[in-house]
Amino acid sequence: MFKRSTPILASFNEAQTIAFYTQQLGFAFCTNNNGYLIFERDGINVHLFRCNDPEAGRNMGCYIYVTDIETLYREYQALNLIHPNGPLQMMPWGLRQFAVVDNNGNIFYFADDKPVDEAGA
Template sequence: MFKRSTPILASLNRAETIAFYTEKLGFHFTTENNGYLIFEREDIHIHLFPCSDPAECRNMGCYLYVTDIEQLYAHYQTLGIVHPNGLLKLMPWGLRQFAVVDNNGNIIYIADDRPALKAEV
């Protein structure tokens, strides 16, 4: 029944958010409505709402499921955006994932849920 999900995260700075999502994560900026930003990359959409108080807009995050996680991980490492505590690894629940924290403090887990061998990273 369910087909798709669109995360809605906080944006503390319009210009920095647009730069991060387009230049670092490789998304296309598609729409803005009163500070509400919409980005897309392939079949993934991310929305960000304007927030002026970091204390009110914290602890937000999402999972993005991808293929070729190793290639994306290597690319994001060269850009220096992989979180130091979120390196690529196989999680106990079976996902291979890594983490990026955007310019607003939102954590974005990037995961490949295909079956992986325990020895894989």
């Protein structure tokens, strides 16, 4: 029944968010509708809403499931984007994942959900 999901996260500064998502995370900027930002990469959309209250935007994040996680990890590692507590690793719940925090404090977990025997962990 379900086909896809789109995270809607907080943005505290439009210009900085656009720069971070396009120049650092490699997303294409699609639109700015009065502070509501939309980005896309490989068919995955991320939306961000204008938020002026840091408390209202706390603790936001999402999982993005990817293929070829090693390549993406190296791409973000070269840009020094990997969260200090989020290196690529096999998690007890069966996902190989790593974490990146954007310029607004939103956390992204990039995960490869292949079975352990296929993922080579």
